[in-house]
Amino acid sequence: xxxxxxxxxxxxxxxxxxxxxxxxxxxxxxxxxxxxxxxxxxxxxxxxxxxxxxxxxxxxxxxxxxxxxxxxxxxxxxxxxxxxxxxxxxxxxxxxxxxxxxxxxxxxxxxxxxxxxxxxxxxxxxxxxxxxxxxxxxxxxxxxxxxxxxxxxxxxxxxxxxxxxxxxxxxxxxxxxxxxxxxxxxxxxxxxxxxxxxxxxxxxxxxxxxxxxxxxxxxxxxxxxxxxx
Numbered sequence: 001x002x003x004x005x006x007x008x009x010x011x012x013x014x015x016x017x018x019x020x021x022x023x024x025x026x027x028x029x030x031x032x033x034x035x036x037x038x039x040x041x042x043x044x045x046x047x048x049x050x051x052x053x054x055x056x057x058x059x060x061x062x063x064x065x066x067x068x069x070x071x072x073x074x075x076x077x078x079x080x081x082x083x084x085x086x087x088x089x090x091x092x093x094x095x096x097x098x099x100x101x102x103x104x105x106x107x108x109x110x111x112x113x114x115x116x117x118x119x120x121x122x123x124x125x126x127x128x129x130x131x132x133x134x135x136x137x138x139x140x141x142x143x144x145x146x147x148x149x150x151x152x153x154x155x156x157x158x159x160x161x162x163x164x165x166x167x168x169x170x171x172x173x174x175x176x177x178x179x180x181x182x183x184x185x186x187x188x189x190x191x192x193x194x195x196x197x198x199x200x201x202x203x204x205x206x207x208x209x210x211x212x213x214x215x216x217x218x219x220x221x222x223x224x225x226x227x228x229x
Contacts, residue, residue, distance in 0.1 A: 017047040017056060023065075037070050048095065050088035055095055057086040062097060062107075079105060087136040087146075096146065096160075098133025104148055106160050115163065121154045122168055132197060135178050141185030142215045149176030151197055155190055155211075157218055166218050169211060174204055186214030 014026040015037070023038035042058040049055075054065040060082050064075040085098040094108040098119075107114040119133055132151040139145040144161035153172035158165055169190075178191040193206035 015047065015049050015054065017044040019043050021058075023047070023054065023056065037067070038065060045083060046085045046087075048086050048088045050091070053088065055086050055088055057083040057097065059083070062086055062095070077107070084132050085135050087138065090138045090140045090143065096136045096138075098136050098148060100132045101130045102133060102150070104133055104136065104158075115160075117163070119148050119150060119154075119156055121152075121156065121171075122165075123171075134176055134195060137179035137181050137188065139181055139185045139213075139215070139218065140183065142218055145215075145218050147179055147188060147213070149179045149190065151175045151195065153192065155179070155188075157213065159218075169213075172209065173207070177206070184214070186212065188213040 014028050015023065016026060017023045021038075021040040021042045021044055022036065023040075023044070025037050037054075038056070040056070040058070040063070044056055044058055046057040047055070052067040054067060056063045056065065060079050062077045062079060062083065063073040064077075066074050079097055079099075081099045081101065081103060083097050084100050086095055087097075088095050094106065097105050097107070099105075102118050102120070103116055104119055105114050105116040133148050134151060135149045137147050139147075145157065145159055145166070147155055147157045149155045153174055153176055155169040155172065155176055156165060157167050172190060172192040174192045175195045175197070176190060177193040177195050180189045181187065182189075188211045190209045190211060191206065192209065194203050
């Protein structure tokens with residue numbers, strides 16, 4: 001399994017990690033790795049890059065590295081649950097992790113305790129929803145706003161600052177495998193695909209949906225007014 005993230009600070013660089021524990025830096029113009037950044041010998045489940053900060057999740061832990069000094073992790077955090085994804089905030093002020101049992105934790109660099117909540121769709125009406133949070137994406141133009149995507153196909157937008165749900169998109173036909181905003185924060189790409197988490201998953205053809213979910217839509221949802229999609 002390969003996990004990729006572009007490192008915007010250095011033009012043309014791609015950072016990858018895999019289940020072999022290696023974190024590599026690639027020149028996008030070449031077919032060979034230009035630098036072996038980390039060799040942890042741990043099963044890397046997720047990777048996120050923001051500026052010179054690299055976050056890597058293994059099991060129930062998050063390891064933080066500085067690309068300018070890679071002789072060891074600058075911080076190791078145990079989250080207390082098995083992590084499916086880790087994502088940096090749009091500025092290096094913290095990160096979010098999604099768990100295999102439906103939890104999301106927002107971890108600020110200034111708050112050691114963090115804030116944890118369950119991603120329960122409205123349709124579940126508060127019932128237990130122990131479903132893996134596959135991905136998290138922060139809106140680059142609206143600080144504190146982010147979306148989560150889970151194994152059952154639900155995408156939910158949240159306001160991390162006020163700690164409330166903003167809106168929920170119609171359920172997708174398959175598991176939400178990945179989420180990504182464009183650079184302006186107006187468009188959200190949703191990859192719906194089987195993710196090999198259960199033996200009874202539908203192996204439908206993977207699809208990518210583009211959803212308008214920018215600052216204006218999220219602010220309308222926050223105020224309670226209706227917005228045209």
